Amino acid sequence: QSALAQPASVSGSPGQSISISCTGTGGDIGRYNYISWYQQHPGKAPKLIIFDVDNRPSGVSTRFSGSKSGNTASLTISGLQAEDEADYYCSSFTSFDTDVFGTGTQVTVL
Amino acid sequence: EVQLVQSGAEVKKPGESLRISCKGSGYNFANYWILWVRQMPGKGLEWMGRISPSDSYTIYSPSFQGHVKMTVDKSVTTAYLEWSSLQASDSAMYFCARARGTGRFDPWGLGALVTVSS
Numbered sequence: 001q002s003a004l005a006q007p008a009s010v011s012g013s014p015g016q017s018i019s020i021s022c023t024g025t026g027g028d029i030g031r032y033n034y035i036s037w038y039q040q041h042p043g044k045a046p047k048l049i050i051f052d053v054d055n056r057p058s059g060v061s062t063r064f065s066g067s068k069s070g071n072t073a074s075l076t077i078s079g080l081q082a083e084d085e086a087d088y089y090c091s092s093f094t095s096f097d098t099d100v101f102g103t104g105t106q107v108t109v110l
Numbered sequence: 111e112v113q114l115v116q117s118g119a120e121v122k123k124p125g126e127s128l129r130i131s132c133k134g135s136g137y138n139f140a141n142y143w144i145l146w147v148r149q150m151p152g153k154g155l156e157w158m159g160r161i162s163p164s165d166s167y168t169i170y171s172p173s174f175q176g177h178v179k180m181t182v183d184k185s186v187t188t189a190y191l192e193w194s195s196l197q198a199s200d201s202a203m204y205f206c207a208r209a210r211g212t213g214r215f216d217p218w219g220l221g222a223l224v225t226v227s228s
Contacts, residue, residue, distance in 0.1 A: 001171065003154070034213040038155070045205055046147075046155065048216035057216060089155050093212045097169055099145075104154040 004102035011108040022090035030071040034093035116219035132206035139187040145209040
């Protein structure tokens with residue numbers, strides 16, 4: 001099971017919107033809506049920010065949103081803030097009854 | 111409050127055995143899987159496998175099958191990740207997380223740093 005493909009880095013200025021793509025196959029992203037996104041600050045544990053493609057857990061900012069088209073999922077961060085600088089990982093359930101993470105994207109706030 | 115508390119950092123020699131733990135509280139431990147994730151220094155998250163506390167049913171990633179063992183003791187709401195013979199390449203941070211059977215890992219433990227060095 002290969003990792004889902006994400007861009008290594010994405011950057012934006014405060015207040016801008018950025019999007020992170022997550023590309024899989026017909027056996028994971030293309031087949032299921034069990035796609036999640038996680039935010040990880042340096043030295044910290046990951047935190048769930050989006051589940052089931054486009055759902056936010058209680059307490060997560062509405063600036064985070066998710067979507068999916070075909071074999072690609074996306075995370076959009078609107079109104080970029082300094083605190084959003086972190087690593088972001090997607091994950092998807094797979095046809096093997098496992099899950100797979102993305103390669104990770106480092107977000108830099110300029 | 112739902113939380114997972116992991117055991118502390120470990121320093122071991124190659125060939126030694128190790129068991130790290132993940133104790134759940136604040137929810138019905140038997141109703142959710144426990145997921146294990148590896149993060150090597152400066153690298154991304156790797157899905158190792160998950161275990162069901164209700165019946166100990168376990169699903170491993172092919173990358174980790176045969177090298178680690180996941181167990182659980184629901185009487186003390188604790189999951190374990192075990193190695194019988196550590197290698198230097200096992201040096202990493204290991205996270206546990208509560209998991210639905212189809213993704214959605216939340217919350218996460220703080221992680222346990224394992225260092226294997228002669």
